[in-house]
Amino acid sequence: MRASTFQTLIIGLLCLAVAGLSGGLYNQYQRVAELQSTNTQHLQTLDTLQHDSSALKDAQEKLQYALKDLKQMVDTGEQQVKTLDPMLDQWAQEIQELRDGLAARATQADLTALRPRLEQVEQQLLEHKTQPSPPPLTPSATKPKKTARPKPTPLSPPFSVLSVESRGGERFLAIAPHDSRSLTDVRLLHSGEHLGTWHLKVLEPNSAIFAVAAQPDQTVHLP
Template identity: 40%
Template sequence: MIAIPGTPQHRRLQLLHVAAATWLLLVSATVVIDHVVLSNLAEEAKDRTPAMRIAVLEGRMDELAQQLEQYRQRPTALPQTRYESERLALDQRIAAVEAALGDRPTTDALQSLLARLERMEERLASARPTPSASVRPRVPAPVRPRPIEPAFRVIGVELRAGERFLAILPTDAAALTQVRLLRPGEAEAGWRLEAIESGTAVFRHGDETRRLTVPER
């Protein structure tokens, strides 16, 4: 059926064509916009997942670094050469992981990093130094003080006016003229004569009591 130009039927047909074209344009624009939005969401999801996992890996790396620093400061019962080699190996692995994190790894690379981190944690646990058993310091035995010797020697007993005297001579004396006579109760160089007994003279020096032999004359 052909509409005659200028008639109402012809104008109605033109409006239908315009409406159909407009509807097609709107549908096409909606499809394009939805496609762009979905593509952006997919890209963001791809970028966000590695970033989140990288953040988790970085946190684990910080924990491992802190543990390693603590183990360095602890006393170790392992041989020094073995511990140094283990520490060097761990440092190299940490450096390799940090370098890999800086390259924004893909999903496969992240899986590889996770596996390497697990192996590094196992090595760290095996290389952990065991604290050495505490050894009690040996307490030295108390040193007994050497006894103080009198600065004189007994040379005999003399009887004067019915009273007994003890004759002593300083050890550094050069002549018998330096002989001194002591009666009980008198002292010489801090040594107090307590009594004159048969063959012995009893002296006291502080809390110490000493019996000196009286030579026979």
């Protein structure tokens, strides 16, 4: 075999070997790239899982705190109920005692109020039994004696009568409080009007007739 042919063969084999190595390297590079991409995806998924795990952990801690507060509230409510139950029982007992006491006091007060009246009635019965029977009345004694009725004492009005004034053809009685020296205190009364319990019924030429509650009519002379 010639030397040139042998060299050509060696070069061809070397080319084939380089081509094979290049293809293998390329395939290895693609595999490495795919592995890196897959690793990146896995890292992203891991980060997401870690983030979700942290959020879940925070939520779990908040829930534990809420459960702790709720338990504390329940314990406080139970303690309050335990404290209030004896107080309610005591209050109910005190209310019942007050009712019984009021009923007893009312009965005792009634008896105390009735005792003097009973004693008075008994005393009147005893006096009635011990009094001698009155002698029979004679005809002269049976005649009732006529007694003169006392005249009612006229009342003094709670005001001073000043004069009679005419306004628009109507007569008015000018009055003022006692010891008053101000014109602003002067008041004009027309028939039918009143000052306190004194009601002006009729205004006559020389007097004024007043109706007073629970009293006979009062005549006040005009100045």
